[in-house]
Ligand SMILES: CSCC[C@@H](NC(=O)CCC(=O)O)C(=O)O
């Protein structure tokens with residue numbers, strides 16, 4: 001395969017309701033899509049970061065420069081391009097996993113389409129539909145939180161994740177547990193908001209029978225997570241800390257986590273995401289597929305990953321309508337708490353030109 005054109009499509013999609021976490025507070029999703037045209041097929045991928053380096057160190061404008069100035073010259077110069085060749089060819093560029101992920105994924109989409117193969121088949125999916133959870137942001141009041149959770153449960157989500165931060169943790173979790181009973185699969189995500197000095201407060205979360213406490217400490221604090229894990233009864237799940245299969249192996253060896261949130265954008269793409277899945281499976285560590293408020297493009301690709309055998313916990317892969325009044329692909333609809341895994345070539349979805357035009361801010365050719 002040979003790359004003929006790479007285009008960046010800068011998009012802005014309003015959120016149906018504000019989404020607040022310990023690190024962000026958004027009323028819109030501002031990201032970009034990457035369109036890779038090859039001599040065999042066209043592929044699309046979605047950037048997993050934001051305009052601000054709030055979730056991780058990368059951010060959209062910086063990623064655009066890394067793509068244009070450092071990654072594309074290495075990749076477009078290959079005599080044969082494939083998703084598997086991106087990692088080795090890009091090894092001279094340190095870090096920048098979100099940049100590598102969006103490029104590798106667009107190439108993977110084109111490659112699979114050229115072979116008439118779905119992401120699900122290409123990655124090794126074993127299920128045609130997957131149960132999904134929903135991530136609930138920090139709200140102004142506990143009453144508003146309970147209303148939001150009730151609405152999501154009515155929609156059929158099988159698991160609730162609550163964003164927490166110091167000052168919004170024990171009270172909202174207690175209220176949800178008391179309102180919806182002991183059998184609701186419930187978990188929390190701190191997005192690195194706590195430190196070991198908060199250990200006693202975090203230990204009190206053990207009273208609520210949570211599935212997991214996600215990323216309580218800083219992304220580079222594996223030792224601290226291992227120390228905290230020894231104090232808590234509730235399993236720790238790592239998200240921001242796991243940027244590679246090697247990180248996963250280290251975290252497991254240090255007993256810093258018992259669950260891993262796998263996000264292809266964070267780890268450099270779906271091939272590394274699958275390697276993390278394999279490392280975790282070999283150690284008996286359950287994984288689930290995290291989310292970055294993806295449009296239907298990233299959502300479709302994540303659903304394929306979430307259908308691999310080791311993805312035994314419901315992911316943050318909500319229906320399109322959880323975030324967007326209008327998606328840029330056909331909307332994903334919840335059916336009995338599940339979403340169907342696309343089985344068409346590549347991601348199995350196509351961008352809707354009119355919907356894309358309505359949310360496009362600009363289009364820039366990065367390579368021709
Ligand atoms: C900072 S908000 C984005 C990252 C966050 N993602 C979610 O909470 C799920 C978002 C979604 O439903 O896509 C996470 O840390 O897991």
Ligand SMILES: [Mg+2]
Nearest residue numbers: 189214215239
């Ligand atoms: Mg998280």
